[in-house]
Amino acid sequence: MFGWTRVSSLTNPPEAASGRLPPRxxxxxxxxSPTRAGTGGKAGAGEPERGVSASPGARAWQxxxxxxxxxxxxxxxxxxxxxxxxxxxxxxDRPLVVKYEGSYYVPMLKDYPEKTFGGDFxxxxxxxxxxxxxxxxxxxxxxxxxPNPYGPKTLNYFAKExxxxxxxxxxxxxxxxxxxxxxxxxxxxxRVSVLFAFALTFTGVVLGVLSGAxxxxxxxxxxxxxxxxxxxxxxMPELYLLIIFSAVxxxxxxxxxxxxxxxxxxxxxxxxxxxxxxxxxLDYVRAARAMGLSSWQVITRHVLPNxxxxxxxxxPFRMSAAILALTxxxxxxxxxxxxxxSLGELLSQGKNSIDAWWISLSTFVxxxxxxxxxxxxxxxxxxxxxxxxxxx
Amino acid sequence: MSAVPLLQVQDLRVxxxxxxxxxxxxxxxxxxxxxxxxxxxxxxxxxxxxxLLGLVQGARSAGQAFFAARPDESKDMPAQDLLALSExxxxxxxxxxIAMIFQEPMTALxxxxxxxxxxxxxxxxxxxxxxxxxxxxxxxxxxxxGIPEPARRARAYPHQLSGGxxxxxxxxxxxxxxPRLLLAxxxxxxxxxxxxxxxxELLSTLQKRNGMAVxxxxxxxxxxxxxxxxxxxxxxxxxVEQGKVADVFANPQHPYTRKLMDSxxxxxxxxxxxxxxxxxxxxxxxxIVSYPVKLPGLKGWFKQGExxxxxxxxxxxxxxxxxxVxxxxxxxxSTxxxxxxxxxxxxxxxxxxxxxxxxxxxxxxxxxxxxQVVFQDPFSxxxxxxxxxxxxxxxxxxxxxxxxxxxxxxxxxxxxxDVGMSQVQFPRLLQRYPHEFSGGxxxxxxxxxxxxxxPDLLVLDExxxxxxxTVQKQVLQLLQKLQRERGLSYxxxxxxVAVIRxxxxxxxxxxxxxxxxxxxxxQVLAAPQHPYTQLLVGQLN
Numbered sequence: 006m007f008g009w010t011r012v013s014s015l016t017n018p019p020e021a022a023s024g025r026l027p028p029r030x031x032x033x034x035x036x037x038s039p040t041r042a043g044t045g046g047k048a049g050a051g052e053p054e055r056g057v058s059a060s061p062g063a064r065a066w067q068x069x070x071x072x073x074x075x076x077x078x079x080x081x082x083x084x085x086x087x088x089x090x091x092x093x094x095x096x097x098d099r100p101l102v103v104k105y106e107g108s109y110y111v112p113m114l115k116d117y118p119e120k121t122f123g124g125d126f127x128x129x130x131x132x133x134x135x136x137x138x139x140x141x142x143x144x145x146x147x148x149x150x151x152p153n154p155y156g157p158k159t160l161n162y163f164a165k166e167x168x169x170x171x172x173x174x175x176x177x178x179x180x181x182x183x184x185x186x187x188x189x190x191x192x193x194x195x196r197v198s199v200l201f202a203f204a205l206t207f208t209g210v211v212l213g214v215l216s217g218a219x220x221x222x223x224x225x226x227x228x229x230x231x232x233x234x235x236x237x238x239x240x241m242p243e244l245y246l247l248i249i250f251s252a253v254x255x256x257x258x259x260x261x262x263x264x265x266x267x268x269x270x271x272x273x274x275x276x277x278x279x280x281x282x283x284x285x286x287l288d289y290v291r292a293a294r295a296m297g298l299s300s301w302q303v304i305t306r307h308v309l310p311n312x313x314x315x316x317x318x319x320x321p322f323r324m325s326a327a328i329l330a331l332t333x334x335x336x337x338x339x340x341x342x343x344x345x346x347s348l349g350e351l352l353s354q355g356k357n358s359i360d361a362w363w364i365s366l367s368t369f370v371x372x373x374x375x376x377x378x379x380x381x382x383x384x385x386x387x388x389x390x391x392x393x394x395x396x397x
Numbered sequence: 398m399s400a401v402p403l404l405q406v407q408d409l410r411v412x413x414x415x416x417x418x419x420x421x422x423x424x425x426x427x428x429x430x431x432x433x434x435x436x437x438x439x440x441x442x443x444x445x446x447x448x449l450l451g452l453v454q455g456a457r458s459a460g461q462a463f464f465a466a467r468p469d470e471s472k473d474m475p476a477q478d479l480l481a482l483s484e485x486x487x488x489x490x491x492x493x494x495i496a497m498i499f500q501e502p503m504t505a506l507x508x509x510x511x512x513x514x515x516x517x518x519x520x521x522x523x524x525x526x527x528x529x530x531x532x533x534x535x536x537x538x539x540x541x542x543g544i545p546e547p548a549r550r551a552r553a554y555p556h557q558l559s560g561g562x563x564x565x566x567x568x569x570x571x572x573x574x575x576p577r578l579l580l581a582x583x584x585x586x587x588x589x590x591x592x593x594x595x596x597x598e599l600l601s602t603l604q605k606r607n608g609m610a611v612x613x614x615x616x617x618x619x620x621x622x623x624x625x626x627x628x629x630x631x632x633x634x635x636x637v638e639q640g641k642v643a644d645v646f647a648n649p650q651h652p653y654t655r656k657l658m659d660s661x662x663x664x665x666x667x668x669x670x671x672x673x674x675x676x677x678x679x680x681x682x683x684x685i686v687s688y689p690v691k692l693p694g695l696k697g698w699f700k701q702g703e704x705x706x707x708x709x710x711x712x713x714x715x716x717x718x719x720x721x722v723x724x725x726x727x728x729x730x731s732t733x734x735x736x737x738x739x740x741x742x743x744x745x746x747x748x749x750x751x752x753x754x755x756x757x758x759x760x761x762x763x764x765x766x767x768x769q770v771v772f773q774d775p776f777s778x779x780x781x782x783x784x785x786x787x788x789x790x791x792x793x794x795x796x797x798x799x800x801x802x803x804x805x806x807x808x809x810x811x812x813x814x815d816v817g818m819s820q821v822q823f824p825r826l827l828q829r830y831p832h833e834f835s836g837g838x839x840x841x842x843x844x845x846x847x848x849x850x851x852p853d854l855l856v857l858d859e860x861x862x863x864x865x866x867t868v869q870k871q872v873l874q875l876l877q878k879l880q881r882e883r884g885l886s887y888x889x890x891x892x893x894v895a896v897i898r899x900x901x902x903x904x905x906x907x908x909x910x911x912x913x914x915x916x917x918x919x920q921v922l923a924a925p926q927h928p929y930t931q932l933l934v935g936q937l938n
Contacts, residue, residue: 059830060782060830061781061782061830061832062782287777287778288772288773288774288777288778289777289778289779289780291735291738291740291770291772292770292772292843292846292847293780293791294740295738295740295765295768295769296765296769296791296792296795296846296850297761297762297765297766297792297795297796298791298795299758302795306780306783307780307783310780310782310783311780311781311782
């Protein structure tokens with residue numbers, strides 16, 4: 006159940022970010038001695054190497070880039086996500102392109118009956134069939150296969166070992182207990198996890214910022230009412246609701262997304278509310294109100310941009326919490342519908358066939374790597390946005 | 398005074414990450430002497446003091462600072478170099494031989510312990526007293542600082558004391574072990590004006606009685622004149638001039654010293670500007686502003702209490718004049734400003750050029766154009782994520798949305814030019830962010846933002862109190878110029894009588910939400926009627 010505790014903690018990341026305004030303390034303190042006031046504003050520029058004024062966001066990005074571990078993690082994670090988005094090219098049981106007897110085919114995108122390639126039946130071609138393979142490589146025919154010639158649901162009927170098969174030349178990471186290629190499973194499972202995490206983070210941020218902004222900016226009775234509502238809402242037993250709903254409705258990713266989103270915004274909302282409560286007191290907000298800006302303009306132009314620090318800081322942590330949440334639910338069998346490649350389902354397979362160490366081990370490695378990369382990114386981001394560290 | 402100085406600093410250099418902030422300074426403090434280290438913010442004066450005690454983190458210090466050994470310990474002990482001492486030896490010196498008091502007593506005291514406990518702790522650590530003895534001695538020390546009911550105050554926690562009492566408690570703590578040198582870092586800056594002299598007098602009395610030397614760090618030349626024996630003027634990490642206070646004040650040698658001496662604001666306003674036919678720019682009669690506060694206990698569940706911040710204020714501000722509002726923190730002067738800006742609901746009559754604020758947001762829009770504000774803290778009054786163009790041009794976007802981008806840029810540049818900031822001086826001025834500007838420049842940006850919509854009335858809420866004296870003078874001169882040229886009216890809120898003297902036509906004196914005295918500036922300052930006003934005005938001379 007350890008994963009479950011993280012599901013709720015996905016809204017309460019480990020360490021509260023400082024409520025401070027990132028760009029304020031730092032450069033204001035250095036070099037801005039008024040004795041030099043007349044000589045030019047450049048004296049105060051935090052990074053003298055650039056003549057052009059850098060926005061606070063750009064300076065935070067500079068600091069982030071200087072953190073090698075964090076920036077490296079970002080690059081690696083981006084690369085992994087890109088590869089998984091192109092999973093159909095990397096791991097597919099159909100050839101990408103086929104030239105057969107003078108005409109070109111794109112089996113990756115289109116189904117062709119077996120007859121097309123000289124088979125006997127009208128059914129869709131099984132490109133792993135040795136007969137078809139030999140047809141596609143005779144004469145001037147050729148086919149470009151994906152590097153890992155298995156899709157997420159492909160059963161390797163021609164495996165040389167019983168299922169689950171240990172890592173072999175055919176299945177680099179072995180197969181699971183149904184004979185599906187593990188590498189393909191991991192690749193597609195990773196993609197599902199990451200996309201799900203993106204979606205969950207997105208909805209959580211939108212809802213959280215919206216409710217936090219309304220509470221923090223208007224304060225008073227609005228705030229009070231919202232806070233009580235959130236307390237009631239937050240004390241609903243999320244897990245049992247999920248179990249009940251997965252019994253009532255057919256399990257699907259979108260249902261899962263909706264259910265987790267209903268609770269995913271609570272923690273962030275508190276942070277945004279606190280930032281808004283603080284920022285709306287500041288003089289620039291008062292000046293804007295005295296200028297005659299509407300509440301909406303004050304919020305979007307002044308308060309919101311200066312309140313995004315906790316939101317940005319927690320994005321990676323929320324991502325990792327979301328991935329972990331999905332994995333835990335899949336592990337319990339409450340997650341994605343059966344047949345969908347998923348890390349949690351692989352873990353549960355690993356638990357059931359403990360001898361097939363390659364299942365548990367490789368899934369574990371993928372999961373840990375993903376979460377670790379996200380944590381490194383989160384740490385670096387927190388440092389980059391921390392006003393106290395930005396003085397260096 | 399002995400021939401050997403108590404503290405002899407030679408070629409002190411302090412640098413942060415390769416950047417030198419103190420660039421080789423020499424000075425000495427004799428036993429029982431009061432030396433004032435004067436300079437503006439960023440001149441390195443605080444870093445100098447902190448580096449003597451090894452309290453600057455992440456800095457590299459070089460040079461020597463010889464501190465004479467205690468005479469009673471051994472006669473022939475040579476002076477120790479503070480900068481060469483180990484952290485352990487320094488810890489022995491801190492508090493016992495050299496003590497320090499800070500600017501902000503609230504952050505320097507631990508909120509979790511009573512002040513008595515904190516003073517007693519020092520005594521136990523440094524003098525090995527038993528807890529009971531230490532507690533008793535702590536009460537005695539608090540009594541020395543003139544805190545009434547010291548035994549009761551010793552049991553109070555920092556938040557239960559007033560600002561002045563906290564500073565007294567800090568002093569009691571610093572003096573607990575009868576140090577030979579006291580480093581006082583802006584000890585009165587955070588205090589209200591009426592308390593400043595009291596605290597300095599207290600320091601003076603205690604200094605004479607204990608025969609200790611004091612290194613006073615300040616930017617306030619008035620304090621120096623009253624308090625110190627010698628003065629050292631610092632600029633950009635260098636001591637540019639030092640000598641006897643009387644000599645330096647009578648005959649300053651260095652241009653920077655002269656500039657500092659000369660930074661008293663000068664009155665340069667039109668005394669009787671032509672009054673238009675229309676109604677006064679701002680007029681209030683029996684204005685009451687109150688905040689809802691939570692009542693304690695069960696009562697608070699059912700109804701809210703009321704805190705009256707401004708009680709029955711009446712004034713009238715004609716075109717082209719300045720109404721100065723003087724008072725201490727908590728006197729309700731900033732609340733008055735918020736009410737005038739229509740940001741805080743008020744009762745009673747309040748009219749701006751004959752019009753009143755309404756509850757309807759849209760109806761207020763035109764009125765918003767006629768009254769603008771400049772706040773005290775130039776660091777929180779500009780949004781750090783907006784460029785100069787966005788900040789200054791914001792008023793135009795709201796009130797003249799029809800302007801094209803090019804027109805708006807032109808107007809913004811013109812407004813910036815009016816406040817003395819040009820693109821020649823700051824290339825790509827419009828694309829810069831506030832963090833690149835100093836306090837005075839930010840304040841100019843804030844003024845430009847306010848002037849953008851061409852208001853009749855500018856509310857200036859302590860516009861210069863966060864700035865250094867020389868910059869303060871420049872900003873006041875700018876405000877005076879703008880008033881002369883445009884016939885602006887100012888509501889100027891300040892605690893500084895010198896600023897009032899330079900700027901105001903009329904004065905309101907506020908305390909605890911009430912107006913104690915009002916009238917023409919010359920009359921109120923020359924012949925104050927109310928005892929409180931007399932106290933305030935007396936500070937200056």
